[in-house]
Amino acid sequence: MILVTGATGRLGTAVINQLLQDVPANQIAAFVRDETKATSLIEQGVVIRVGSYDDPDALNSAMQGIKTVLLIAGTDEENRVRQHQLVVDVARNARVQRIAYTSRALKDPSTLVNQLMKGHFQTEDYIKASGLAYTLFQNILYMDAIPQFVGGESVFEHGIHVPAGRGKVALALRSEMGEAIAKALLRDDTGNLTYRLTGSASYSFYDVAAALTDLSGKSVTYTPAEPGMFEEQLIRRGLPEVTARRITGFITDIANGQEDSISPDLEKLLGRKPTALKEGLISLYNL
Template sequence: MILITGATGHIGAAVIQQLLTKLPASQIAALVRDEAKATHLQAQGVSLRVGDYRDPAALDRAMQGVEKVLLVSGGGEADGLQLHQNVVDAARRAGVRCLAYTGRALHDRHTLTNELMKRHFLTEDYIQASGLDYVLFRNILYMDTLPQFVGPKVLETGIHLPAGEGRVSFALRREMGEAIANVLAEGDCANRIYTFTNSDAYSFHDVAAALTELSGREVRYTDIEPAAFVAGMQARGLPEFVVNLTLGFMTDIKNGQESAVTSELAEALGRQPVSLKEGLRELMGL
């Protein structure tokens, strides 16, 4: 039995749908906070386990009969690291054979600007110290974030971000979910680390060029100063947390944190990942 946490979220749902093509539904369980939001999974034969990362007793119940757990990283809660640790502790108490985790493919944990990203590495440290067999999936920044980064009026205004000439090997979230499921289904849990990226790294100049080609309208990327970027976000009424988080992403991109390129996603998929141009076509309906 494989338990997928965060099962109604984007990455968890993608993992489960691919697992269903590889394994009988009776071998798949989903940890959900709201059973009503997972009736479609139950209808497919997936076992529902109700609970959340803040409830150790519910986690203990969810782990019963489970051999392998995928811990899908949580959001930006202040106690997010503790929540991850709660899942690891429950897996250890239940005698789970293998714990997998969705982390991040970043160049150097010690020079990150985005404080939230450091939590991924601290979670990995905790897993590695737990004594459990593990597999760590270090995912590159989702290509799915690009519509939010460039904004809904990008074809009229162009791209204005403080990312310099930084490059990112953006890959689609659904393809990373598919690759994670393939690895889990094959049973690999030999304390392995996978770094999932696209086959190329792209700058925001490349994003602008792809949007130009897809839309037939000239789109340009302008590298702006961080202060101007922050002022623009604040003028839109965005919360301080969102402003700081987004600026952290941009600064880390500028500093090369997201530029890794490996073949491991392609190998796990059995094909080349979707390119930037084709991904933008899909994400932005162009």
């Protein structure tokens, strides 16, 4: 039996949707904070287990009879390393056979500008030291995040202005990552495994602008922004200073090449080429 945490989030939903195509629903357990958000899972016969990453008793109850736990990274950035460690501890005590974790595909954790990303690697280290068999999914930036990064539909009027320089990202769709994760969880492989889930090509924001221009028939330009000015603009738009700093750091890491790595793992798990940039943007922008 597989327990998927964060099961009503977008990645968790993608994983469960794929699992449902391959195994009976009663072999899938969904760990959720709010059962009212799991109506569709209940209707499909998925086992619901309620709790949070801060509740050891709920975690212990949720892991009874579980063979594999998929720990989807928490969204409480300030506390998630501690939360992840608790999940790992409970899994070990509950005699779970394997723990899987959704980490990040970044080149060099020691040179990251966005320090919060280091929490993923701290979690990886804790899992490796736990004695549990593990599977790590190091995920690239979701292609789905591009509209959020560049300003949604306003890009067709104002262009793209982010501090990413000529940095590239091997973008991949969240849905395809979820599909690949589910397939990996069902494999009979033994030992400790690490999958690096990336697209099959890297793209800069110049490429994104060119693709949007071709697809829409409107001229979309990309002008690299200076990080300090970009951060100030975010603050003027009403974002808290700490949030503006995190977003700026995230995009600056792209400029520094942190997300420019290509692995064949996603393609191998999918059994096909991942969706390329233009095809993904057609879907994301309804073009």
